[in-house]
Structures are given as C-alpha cells and as structure tokens.
Amino acid sequence: MQLGNKNAVNDQISPPFGARVLKDFRRNKLIYLMLLPVVAFYAVFHYAPLYGLQIAFKQFSPGKGIWNSEWIGFQHFHDFFTGFFFERVLRNTVLLGLYDLVLVFPASIVLALTLNEVRNRYFKRTVQSITYIPHFISVVVVVGMMVDFLSVDGLINQLIQFFGGSGIPFMRMPEWFRTIFTASAIWQGVGWGSIIYLAAITNIDPSLYEAAKVDGAGRWKQMISITLPGIMPTVIILFILRIGSFMVLQDEKILLMYNPSTYETADVIGTYVYRKGILEASYSYAAAVGMFNSLINMGLLLGANFISKRYSDTKLW
DSSP states (O other), rough: HHHHHHHHHHHOOOOOOHHHHHHHHHHTTHHHHHHHHHHHIIIIIIIGGGGGGGGGGGEEETTHHHHHHEEEEHHHHHHHSSEEEEEHHHHHHHHHHHHHHIIIHHHHHHHHHHHHHHHOOHHHHHHHHHHHGGGGGGGHHHHHHHHHHHHHTTTTHHHHHHHHHHOOOGGGHHHHHHHHHHHHHHHHHHHHHHHHHHHHHSSSSSHHHHHHHTTTTTTHHIIIIIIIIHHHHHHHHHHHHHHHTTTOHHHHHHHHHOOGGHHHHHHHHHHHIIIIISSSSOHHHHHHHHHHHHHHHHHHHHHHHHHHHHHHOOOOO
C-alpha cells in the first residue's frame, strides 16, 4: 500500500524545468526559430548597449575607452539638473507628452468607434484607406509637406490672405509648434492606430447588441454600454504602453521641424541629447541625460501597470 502511494507521489512530481524547456523546444522548434531574429535584434541593439551606460558616470574619452575613462559619479546628472536648459527641455517634453496622451491617443479610438457605426462598406473602406496612407509616408516627406503648406507663401497662408488676413510664418513661431506637431501626429497615426481597436470590436459577442436592441437601446447607447467596455482591456494595455514612452517623442520629426527661433517650445530631451552628444561630442553628458529620460519612462510604466493591476483585471504582467 505504501509502495502504491509512493509511486503515485512520484507520478505527480513534475520533471525539472530544464527538461520541460528542452521538450517544449523540440516540439515547437520552428516557432522558436521564428522568434530567433526578434531575440537577436533586442539582444544586439537593446541589451548589449547597456554596457556603455557606465559612461554616464565617467568623463568618457575615446582614446582611453569606456573602462579606463575617469570615474566622476553623478557629476553629469548634477550639471543637467542645475543647467540652464533643464527646465525648458523638461517642460517641453512633458507638455508634448501630455498632448500625445490627451489628443493623439484617443483619436484612434474615436475613429474606430465611428467607423464601426458606418454601415456603407464602400464608404467605410474608403475612409480606412485614406486614413491609413499617411502612416506609410516618410517623416522627412511629412515635414517637407508641412514646410511647403505652412510657409509664408504656402497654401495655408494664401487662403488666409484670400479671406483678408495676413500671412503667418507658422514654422518660425514658437507658439504654433506644439499645435502643428500634435495635429500632424494625429493625421499621420489616427488611421493606423485604429486597426487594433477595430479588430478588438470584432471580438465582441454580437448577441450583446441584439439584447440591447430588444431592450430599446439606440446605437449611441450600444456604443457606450457595449462597444467601449468591450475594447477597454485593449485600450488599457495600449495606454500603459503609451505611458511607458511618455518622455520618448518623435525626436526625428522634431529635429526636422524645429529651428533656433522655436527652441523655446520645441526643444525636448531627445533633441537636447542629440545636440550635446552628436553635435558637441559630449558623450558622457548626453548619456546621463538619456539615462535620466529612460528611468522616468520606466517609472511611469511600472506605476501605470501597478495602478491598472490594482483597480482592474488588465495588466501587462
């Protein structure tokens, strides 16, 4: 009897972790092979460069190398926090990040909800195609288009002058930069961002809409009570990811758009790092500023996931 119990206990003991991994690898080796390029990409371009972060705490000299450069601790961080540009770049980064969360992020949700209510398939597909196209246009081309349309003799100013107004140098006025940047971000990303929400809507049980119709709910009520709650887990996950990149803006686009006359509202942490690290060759200082930016993003991501996990069933981990 005891021998039988002992065998039953041994049968319940799971194999070692290494054996389970090896067995799973043999069973799904093609899937692991497909995953290999992704793992290699992150290993080479995201994890391997972490070794170089130590130059943020050193006075890096290319001649001495990373390891032999002089260790100066948190001096670069102190110089950044007490520097003349700290308040400006932090304020601009936070404001543009807030504009992205408040205006750009919800735009895709609104478009997806609106398209879901369209019953004419031809019109719906036409709108989808038109809104998807800007995503595939190069940032350089997009900025070139904005420069042409918003120049003093561009189309927008010609329309303003036609109606009796005077020309406005939009691209040289700091008070217009955030509006132009945010509006162009909505135009370029609203269609592409709506795809995932439209996919989430298709997973909602159609019987819920039928029951709502029986209860007398109109299309607006159905959208508020069924569609929006149905895609809310997807919205929360994407919102958490968006918060995780709150301080990481479209730096390439800003670099192409801004000029010394708009630094007051256009200069962000990413462009400041570019100027200090690439143009001025202050590699250690730029690494310290970039590390500060990354730590803020990581803290925001962890905080957003913690809050979501505490007050809802949706979380990243």
